[in-house]
Amino acid sequence: MKEVILVKYGEMALKGLNKGTFEDVLFKQIKYRLRPLGRFVYSAAQSTIYIEPEEDTIRMEEVISRLQKVFGIATICRACVCEKDFADIQEKAVVYLKETMEDAASFKVEAKRADKSFPMKSPEICRELGGVLSEAFPSITVDVHNPEVTVMVDIRDSHAYVYAGKMRGAGGLPLGSSGKALLLLSGGIDSPVAGYMMAKRGIKCSCIHFVSPPYTSDRARLKVEQLCEKMTDYCGDMKFYCVPFTEIQEELKRRCPEEYFTILMRRLMMLIAQEIAKKDESLALITGESVGQVASQTIQAMVCTDAVCKMPVFRPCVGLDKTEIIEIARKIDTFEISIQPYEDCCTVFTPRHPKIRPQLDLIEKAQEQGHFEDMIRKAVEGTEVKTFRVVR
Ligand code: ATP
């Protein structure tokens, strides 16, 4: 039986003037993700996108699984395609809905008629099809107030569609509809989650990662690239910038007070990240910080890091507990990669007694003791770029 997928968008449907742009971006994203699976026919009407596979070999489960990772989609339904003829509708409905109807205790039918020339009106369609289904599945009863299953009949221009039940989409806004930002991606649990959360709000992310060979290994970098690749499932194609950070960390160690290492290192990361963001046309930075999680994530420490930032720094995990962050990391499948035990450049030079509540003026003085300007420029110049693509 021929099937079609109905994709409904959520919040973006409300966004008045921007709606057209949102729709275009969403359409593009969907087509891009599904293209490797085969050919589809697309159409759109009333906050719904209709996706019809053109080849029999296309696996619907795979289509759904990809669609569930596209931001901007509120719900996804699988429907059976019928002729615009009630006899065909009832015949197909009985076959197509068999499993659903046999598993449920109660149902009702709802009809939508975009094509007003269809000879039956909506209440009549509901009544008639309700009768047919009741007869075919005697174990299920009609309940118009609180049904377990709602059977939908959608009469459109070229065809009618019958379906029951819907799956939740990824929600949020279509990727790219809110612009672009640069994610500081470590190998840890938090930053991939932070990227996912901002991507959900329609932000296209690029990633920046700092390495300090030989203190950090190739294996550690590979782990971060693995994270980046995994993140494309939700975040789409991503640029990955890898910054050589060894010289700066050695200079820090040589010239600055040990208790300030972490905070100074974070300020230097921010300075470099902003240079890369400009090249990348990103308008903001994203980090995985959460208040109070570690010494460098107190409010005072954030004041000191943000003092060098001329662009907004988004910290979507800021109010989450570690357990909540882990829950999301598991959902987006980055958790298992993140817990691989490879060292990060942050952990290589961890001070024994970090300043938990640093004072900005003292931090600024400490930073002046190192000769960082040229080193920052060199680090930016020596940055390697790679692109990870969602379509594999
Ligand atoms: P995560 O789990 O994301 O590693 P964390 O709790 O370990 O976070 P920190 O190590 O203090 O916290 O890092 C705070 C944030 O700084 C990270 O979430 C990330 O955004 C950024 N960051 C830390 N190390 C790096 C790195 N080597 N490259 C890029 N960004 C980094």
Ligand code: MG
């Ligand atoms: Mg970390």
